Amino acid sequence: MRNTADYYPARGRVILHVDMNAFYCSVHEAEEPEKYKNRPTAVAGSVELRKGVIVTCSYTARKMGISTGMTVSQGLKKCPSLIVIQPDFHLYRKYSRAFMDIAYEYTPLLQAVSIDECYLDITGSKQFGTPLEIANEIQQRIKNELGLPCSVGVAPNKLLAKMASDMKKPNGITVLRIRDVPTLLWDKPCAELFGIGRKTAEKLKRLHIYTIGQLAAADERMLIERFGVAGAWMKRAANGIDDSPVNEEHEKNKSVGHTTTLPRDISRLDDVQRVMLNLADQVARRLRRQRLMAQTIQITIRTPDMKTITRSQSLETVTEQAEEIYHIACELYRRHWSEDKPVRLLGITLQNLVPKEESALQLDLFDYEQQPKKESLTRTMDMLRDKFGEDAILTAGMLTDDPSALIRNYKIRGTSLQKDFLRDNQGNDPNLR
Numbered sequence: 339m340r341n342t343a344d345y346y347p348a349r350g351r352v353i354l355h356v357d358m359n360a361f362y363c364s365v366h367e368a369e370e371p372e373k374y375k376n377r378p379t380a381v382a383g384s385v386e387l388r389k390g391v392i393v394t395c396s397y398t399a400r401k402m403g404i405s406t407g408m409t410v411s412q413g414l415k416k417c418p419s420l421i422v423i424q425p426d427f428h429l430y431r432k433y434s435r436a437f438m439d440i441a442y443e444y445t446p447l448l449q450a451v452s453i454d455e456c457y458l459d460i461t462g463s464k465q466f467g468t469p470l471e472i473a474n475e476i477q478q479r480i481k482n483e484l485g486l487p488c489s490v491g492v493a494p495n496k497l498l499a500k501m502a503s504d505m506k507k508p509n510g511i512t513v514l515r516i517r518d519v520p521t522l523l524w525d526k527p528c529a530e531l532f533g534i535g536r537k538t539a540e541k542l543k544r545l546h547i548y549t550i551g552q553l554a555a556a557d558e559r560m561l562i563e564r565f566g567v568a569g570a571w572m573k574r575a576a577n578g579i580d581d582s583p584v585n586e587e588h589e590k591n592k593s594v595g596h597t598t599t600l601p602r603d604i605s606r607l608d609d610v611q612r613v614m615l616n617l618a619d620q621v622a623r624r625l626r627r628q629r630l631m632a633q634t635i636q637i638t639i640r641t642p643d644m645k646t647i648t649r650s651q652s653l654e655t656v657t658e659q660a661e662e663i664y665h666i667a668c669e670l671y672r673r674h675w676s677e678d679k680p681v682r683l684l685g686i687t688l689q690n691l692v693p694k695e696e697s698a699l700q701l702d703l704f705d706y707e708q709q710p711k712k713e714s715l716t717r718t719m720d721m722l723r724d725k726f727g728e729d730a731i732l733t734a735g736m737l738t739d740d741p742s743a744l745i746r747n748y749k750i751r752g753t754s755l756q757k758d759f760l761r762d763n764q765g766n767d768p769n770l771r
Contacts, residue, residue, distance in 0.1 A: 342467060347494065350461075350494050351494055351495065352461050352492070352494065353460070353492075353496055354460055354472070354490055354492055355491040355493075355502065356455060356456050356457075356488055357455045357489050358437065358455065358480075358487070359486075361394065362394045362430060363399075364396070364486050366423055366429075367379070367485070368433070368484060377398060380393075380395040380399055381423050381424075382413075383425060383599060390409065390410045390422075391408070391410075392404065392409070392422075393425065399413075402417040404417055430454075431453065434453045436484055438456055440483065441456060441476055444458065447584045449586060457496050457500075457584045459583075459584040470513070473490040473492050476488075487509045488509070489505075490510075490512075492512065493514045497532060497533070498515075498580070501514060501531075502514035520551065523576075523578070524551025527549060527550070528548065528550055531553070531575055532575075533571075533572075533575060538565070554573065554576035554577045556573060595687030596617055596685060596686060597617075597684065597685030598685070600682055600683065605680045607677050610671060613684050614667045614668050618660045621660075621663065621686050621688055622663055625658050625688055630658070630692065630694060631692050631694050632656060632691050633655075633656045634652045634690040635666045635687075635689075636688075638685035639681050639684060640682050640684075641681060641682060651666055651669075663688065
């Protein structure tokens with residue numbers, strides 16, 4: 339009789355990486371198969387304007403030469419039958435929570451790393467079968483119950499599990515062990531090692547290190563001299579070694595931010611201020627939902643030629659108020675950017691976050707009486723917007739048809755890295771109702 343325990347290491351771990359395939363497009367196909375099944379589809383932030391960028395595309399579209407990062411107009415030139423879909427992040431969050439709920443049934447050790455992928459530590463899940471049986475069952479259930487394809491990597495650590503899930507897409511299951519690393523990974527370029535970006539790969543090339551195998555054999559002291567502690571990590575990773583745990587605890591965000599790509603270049607200060615007002619409103623809302631306060635405000639500016647600059651300012655006391663965030667963001671913009679220079683993207687990020695209950699507000703003599711009233715008003719406005727929608731109460735400056743007002747539309751805003759909605763086990767996020 340088969341002993342399931344024999345399929346698990348006596349020492350060591352078994353990690354799965356579940357990666358949803360073409361997630362946004364797959365969600366739309368699952369919702370409306372009659373419209374999208376086996377059709378070339380793409381999700382783009384700006385459907386109406388051909389300058390909009392394709393965020394993801396279906397595998398049918400990929401076979402026709404469509405790829406992420408193309409503009410909508412480029413995609414339509416390559417594939418005139420391409421169906422371009424406006425994003426619906428409310429829908430994506432619903433499916434994200436659903437597939438993670440399925441995975442969570444097999445282990446409490448689940449770490450969500452984005453809206454469409456998670457790690458599972460199934461070392462203690464022998465009662466559900468062998469690692470391959472668990473991987474297959476999770477994949478089949480996600481397909482049968484949600485109509486979504488996914489790839490699963492099975493490995494002794496997170497790094498290899500992530501690499502494995504990328505090897506067979508869509509609907510693949512791949513086992514990658516440390517002893518497989520030399521034959522399966524060492525001939526690949528360094529940039530294909532998870533965690534090594536394009537710039538680092540270029541630096542490695544200048545050291546005549548082109549492949550993962552060459553990186554695995556490189557002198558560790560030399561790597562540390564050139565890259566600091568990251569050099570030691572790179573050598574270990576190239577040899578398939580990774581000790582990082584699956585962190586099931588949802589850690590508080592280190593930052594809360596939001597950016598918006600504008601439908602056209604803007605340069606006039608009043609146009610910029612309208613965008614900043616909506617950005618400040620939404621990042622402050624997200625901050626308060628997590629009961630956090632911020633001490634540093636950072637703005638992001640991207641030019642039409644894709645150059646990005648960031649500038650930040652720390653406050654004497656922490657804040658959660660959109661009004662204060664807005665004024666600092668506009669001040670940073672005026673101080674560091676000329677009005678005649680066009681911008682294509684704007685963002686506000688709140689940093690140096692502390693839990694509200696741990697933050698002692700050092701209020702000045704003229705502010706301490708006003709603060710409780712201000713907090714009470716903000717709380718009431720948040721409750722009304724939670725119940726009736728983001729547009730239920732707006733400041734005068736937000737009563738506009740400016741495209742930046744779309745930032746308030748929870749159905750179309752968001753990114754694959756936003757995980758606020760996964761932290762709220764009580765269902766308090768109004769975006770999920």
